[in-house]
Amino acid sequence: MTTKHRPTEIHLHQKSRVLELVYDNGVRHKLPCEFLRVYSPSAEVTGHGPGQEVLQLGKEDVNINAIEPVGNYAVKLVFSDGHDTGIFDWNYLYRMGEDQDALWQKYLKRLADAGHQRKVN
Template identity: 55%
Template structure:
């Protein structure tokens, strides 16, 4: 069984709207706040079944107001648009980092196909 990497450092870069996460396996990711907001693990975004996933648009300028630890397994990100549900477990943050390029392109493609925009 492979152990999920754990963060060694989490830094919010407010000016660039990115969250930098370094893991104990040496990997480091700079994740845009917009990406984290639109891929939130919350039921509001993910639904309770893959068919219920919500395509969140208009979040280009969203930022994170607060990062709150949740036990030893994750963080709650409080976004400045009021979204504050969904715990980003270490495995979720790691998967979002590893899959960023693929996930982001799929998101952009879905927006285009739906006629939605990143702009608020």
């Protein structure tokens, strides 16, 4: 896999629960920890195939406890709820930043369809 955009800076803002990435092309993404957690690329979240996604509930207060490098192509995020099996490669993180608004709206719709009310902080 070819990495199109590699972050040159990664900052975790634990108080605001936001992971900030600055890329080699000057783009900056600020990704909330909850957003990253509910879109973790792990099998626990995505399932083992299309249509097997598992809706993540109650992740409003989740934070990131650790960021561990995986080679030179990704990071493993260790979340405060114990989830640590997702490997976030640079391309995936970049796409998440670019598509953040649409992905977030899709998640909110899935929650509403499931009858779940997000806790507002």
